[in-house]
Amino acid sequence: MMLTRHPSPRLAAYIDRQLPARKARQTEIHLANCAHCRAECEQVRLGMAALEHLPVIEAPAEIWASIERASQERRARQPVMSGRWRLAFAALLILALVGAVYWAVGNRSGIRWEVVRLAGSPVVGSQRIQAAGRIGAGEWIETDSASRATVRIGEIGSVEVEPNTRVRVAVACPAEHRLALARGEIHAKISAPPRLFFVDTSAGTAVDLGCEYALKVDADGYGRLQVTRGWVSFQWRDLESLVPAGASCWTRAQAGPGIPYFDDALESVKQALVRFSFEKGGDDDLSIILAGSRVRDTLTLWHLLSRVPGADRGLVFDRIAALTPVPAGVSREQALKLDPETLKLWKEELAWTW
Amino acid sequence: MVPLSDREISAEIIESCRLGDRDAFRALYDLYKDRVYSISLYFFHGDQAAASDVTQQVFLKLMTGIGQFRGDAEFSTWLYRMVANACTDAARRRKSDAVLPDHPVEAIAGPASQEEDYARAQIARSVRAAVAALPPKFRIAVLLRYFDELSYEQMAKALHCSMGTVASRLSRGHKILAERLTGLVRSSAE
């Protein structure tokens, strides 16, 4: 059947095979019988072919830098008071939503992780388990001084719950596996793409980037993250510490992650880092850290750069530069300004010494 | 080991972006930046400043709004909706859209056109001018179709119109291009 109306508006769709089969067939028949439309179709094809002369152009590098700057300015402009109120409101809203979601997801999905007793009688939900049990979203595991347990985290790994630990399953679904560690210690072994497994604490969130690690928190909110394989990001508000295998990071409630350090760093350096991160450590502590740093301690120094007062950044930069060559593309000026692109590039290169 | 495909990277990275990972956002930016920039650049007839502004604007909005997304299928549509809106808004604000100067080839030529001989460079210049002279609604449709393989359904969502309208704009837009470039394009296609 031939269309009585010329299919001009549909020619591009016909050429691109975006028409339903019936319309495409009708158009085809029409074109076979209409020279005018055939000519028009040819023109549309030529117009499409003309665009082949337009190559993809690489976006200039400065666009990213301007995006980062604008993003930082935006964050800096948020007033502290309204930020806090917003945070409080958001926290309340989230609690309410999360409660509903946990119930809905936990019940709807029915996903419950296996818990295996390793020692003693861990409590799962409201019951002591003797051999094994199951735990779903919203439920707690609690161990006393004599008990331990292993939780199989979906299909991605497992977490060992050490004695005197209280931890809750916050989310249990294929796209997100989240625990909340109230106190105690857990050892996580995760085998999955990054950012599928999270542990919330009062000091922030450990974000799995592919790893094995131990995370502990005491009743006062003091904690420590120690990574044995892969690497973990510990985040709290705008603070982020990247902790690779062989390194650790102290954490503190309402202060977030401290500056990470390798476990074989000098004791004097580690102690100075604690004072610097959480106890308003000053010039003496900075001097100890700088003087005691080795090449691989550029992990610590890189994080330190953005946590020292502006006037001291030069000292940190110079120390890193003395330990390992500064790569092309990293300028002292930009590093001291904490230019995100510069710091990222530098971190990527320094990681080859960690 | 098989490298991750664009699609796998995109879905994973989008998820990471939703969780606030800046490195993942950078990866997402790297994946789409050139297409977004190219669409903007040709929309504004080679005006790098305008293209850079649009690109920055789009990705800043994306950074703040990425939490809305649930899956990769929705993402391109949303991204290019922002690109289309940013381009057409900027075009409306500009004093004279019809008499944009042709920015020098050297300023915007990518590696491919550097390899072309003079004749091809001239064709490219003519095509750019013809595209820039299209009415904005046709221009953005033509560029979106060319630089990203969106379906008409996706384009309809990105452009806030029906699929029929998408088809109509593409048909008319390409036809106008062919009319303006008669002889030039035909000879290069043979």
Added chain:
Amino acid sequence: MLRLGIAACALAVLVLAEGFTFNLASPVASQDFHAKAAAFVFRTQGCAEPAKAQISGTAEGIVNGVHKSVALKIVSMSKPGVYAVYREWPAEGEWLVNLKGTCADASAGAIVPIGPKGFIRESSRILQHPATEAEIDAALKALTTGGGK
């Protein structure tokens, strides 16, 4: 294109000046989560076309006094020129990884002792040639006598 050509020449000069070599690191340096379970990662340097470098490796170990050798699958990471080495050798015994590579006419090698916490950077040797049997034997001896740790 001209700029590309000049850059290529400059890079060629750089290659000749610096030489083809390896740079070892722990998995975090790869920026690739696929490497998280790797024993270590490494990258090539001084190679004009990293994707075309020929890389191979074996694990050499002493198990109950006997020298064993295991061919390794060196896995490319998402960034060209970056590779991961996974533990494909047995848990018992003392082991090192022997890497070799070629880029155009240049060669490089590395002897990477493995300890309980991963590769031992301080004892690793980067070579301008594939390691000889004598060099591997010496490194294994150092490992087994505790000198490599």
